Amino acid sequence: xxxxxxxxxxxxxxxxxxxxxxxxAAGILGNLFLQLLGALLAIALLLTGRSRHWQxxxxxxxxxxxxxxxxxxxxxxxxPPGLWSSLPGRDSIVDGFRSLGMSLPWLSLSLSPDGTLRAxxxxxxxxxxxxxxxxxxxxxxxxxxxxxxxxxxxxxxxGLSQVAGSANSPLYFYDVTNRGYTVGFxxxxxxxxxxxxxxxxxxxxxxxxxLQDGRYRQEGxxxxxxxxxxxxxxxxxxxxxxSRAGMAILPLVIGFCVLMxxxxxxxxxxxxxxVAAALFVLAAIAAVGASGIVTxxxxxxxxxxxxxREAIWNETGRLALEFEPAGSGLGSFVALYRxxxxxxxxxxxxxxxxxxxxxxxxxxxxFPGLLLLAAFLLWYALAVRRSWTSTxxxxxxxxxxxxxxxxxxxxxxxxxxxxxxxxxxxxCAALMVSARPPSEEGRFRKSxxxxx
Numbered sequence: 001x002x003x004x005x006x007x008x009x010x011x012x013x014x015x016x017x018x019x020x021x022x023x024x025a026a027g028i029l030g031n032l033f034l035q036l037l038g039a040l041l042a043i044a045l046l047l048t049g050r051s052r053h054w055q056x057x058x059x060x061x062x063x064x065x066x067x068x069x070x071x072x073x074x075x076x077x078x079x080p081p082g083l084w085s086s087l088p089g090r091d092s093i094v095d096g097f098r099s100l101g102m103s104l105p106w107l108s109l110s111l112s113p114d115g116t117l118r119a120x121x122x123x124x125x126x127x128x129x130x131x132x133x134x135x136x137x138x139x140x141x142x143x144x145x146x147x148x149x150x151x152x153x154x155x156x157x158x159g160l161s162q163v164a165g166s167a168n169s170p171l172y173f174y175d176v177t178n179r180g181y182t183v184g185f186x187x188x189x190x191x192x193x194x195x196x197x198x199x200x201x202x203x204x205x206x207x208x209x210x211l212q213d214g215r216y217r218q219e220g221x222x223x224x225x226x227x228x229x230x231x232x233x234x235x236x237x238x239x240x241x242x243s244r245a246g247m248a249i250l251p252l253v254i255g256f257c258v259l260m261x262x263x264x265x266x267x268x269x270x271x272x273x274x275v276a277a278a279l280f281v282l283a284a285i286a287a288v289g290a291s292g293i294v295t296x297x298x299x300x301x302x303x304x305x306x307x308x309r310e311a312i313w314n315e316t317g318r319l320a321l322e323f324e325p326a327g328s329g330l331g332s333f334v335a336l337y338r339x340x341x342x343x344x345x346x347x348x349x350x351x352x353x354x355x356x357x358x359x360x361x362x363x364x365x366x367f368p369g370l371l372l373l374a375a376f377l378l379w380y381a382l383a384v385r386r387s388w389t390s391t392x393x394x395x396x397x398x399x400x401x402x403x404x405x406x407x408x409x410x411x412x413x414x415x416x417x418x419x420x421x422x423x424x425x426x427x428c429a430a431l432m433v434s435a436r437p438p439s440e441e442g443r444f445r446k447s448x449x450x451x452x
Contacts, residue, residue, distance in 0.1 A: 018155075055436060071368055076110060110331070112332035129427045138395075156184070156196060162182055190241070190415065191420070193243035196241070198421075198428070207224065249409060316360060325366050357410040
């Protein structure tokens with residue numbers, strides 16, 4: 001499939017994900033549509049694909065996808081009774097069969113096979129965006145710059161309109177949502193903050209054409225002012241969401257966007273700036289962690305002890321240790337947590353996630369999941385190095401910052417579990433793959449023309 005066709009498909013698919021994929025459980029129909037469409041697009045890419053050279057970073061990305069599929073297969077494979085019953089955390093299941101006088105059947109490692117299948121389907125938007133964008137050239141990747149920035153502005157305007165209206169405004173698209181706050185196309189204000197934070201480095205990337213040969217183009221002064229205003233407005237939009245984690249991450253994103261501009265202007269980043277950035281990251285991690293310890297809703301209800309994220313993290317960590325090393329299976333968190341909490345502690349609340357995706361990942365995937373996560377972080381570190389040492393990878397640098405936002409925010413929330421953020425992460429990962437050289441793109445176009 002040619003790059004032009006890929007963009008013709010990828011741009012509307014990304015926009016559909018951003019508009020319809022703003023919730024997990026609450027957006028089941030929208031997510032199902034996006035997953036089915038993603039599956040059809042993936043099949044079309046497989047049928048129309050042709051052999052070509054892998055770009056730096058692309059092979060590793062697909063190896064990660066293969067690792068994900070292998071993890072799913074391991075969790076769903078039927079196991080003999082003697083094997084699965086010996087795994088940690090399965091004692092209550094064994095006791096249940098024995099109390100009913102039944103012999104132990106063959107079961108999978110996952111305690112929630114349907115939840116594991118849903119987890120597999122939820123990654124289709126990510127894989128589809130990677131498949132559509134990773135093989136493209138710099139020329140065609142530039143189309144995504146105004147798309148991401150433009151949607152961020154639209155989401156911000158929708159959020160401001162929500163606040164300007166009443167709590168029952170029709171602009172809130174989900175029944176269960178943070179009414180009275182700016183949520184945009186999401187059900188959760190924290191996810192709106194994540195989207196806006198991910199938009200900021202793309203706004204900074206708009207300045208790249210104004211910085212050539214280490215000089216600032218004077219004729220671009222008006223454009224620079226517009227870019228600066230956009231950056232300030234979207235930064236303000238993060239503050240308006242009321243997301244404490246978003247506000248904690250914002251200074252870090254601004255700092256790395258300054259590094260982007262410095263890279264484009266001078267061609268390199270001073271070593272002292274890199275050291276300062278590393279210290280800034282550590283400070284941001286501490287700030288994000290502190291922002292999530294006590295939820296504002298818990299404080300308002302006066303039930304602090306049981307409703308703190310810290311309490312949820314402690315219980316999730318305890319469960320994770322109980323099910324190591326194999327894990328409990330993707331999609332099993334809710335059932336396990338409900339079985340192990342006292343319903344009298346929080347009769348009016350429901351814990352749908354651990355509010356720390358790393359802990360929830362550890363519980364559900366065990367050591368195999370940790371290995372896969374470590375492999376992704378290694379790929380990410382190498383891709384960051386490649387993007388930031390290249391002279392023509394402004395979009396790759398923007399993508400690296402945007403993924404960094406999600407990695408940080410996942411310490412206290414679950415942004416990547418929405419199709420919108422997941423698809424945007426897929427785009428960012430694809431942009432961190434080295435772009436195809438324009439000469440190679442032209443050669444493929446000529447080859448296609450001859451075949452026609």
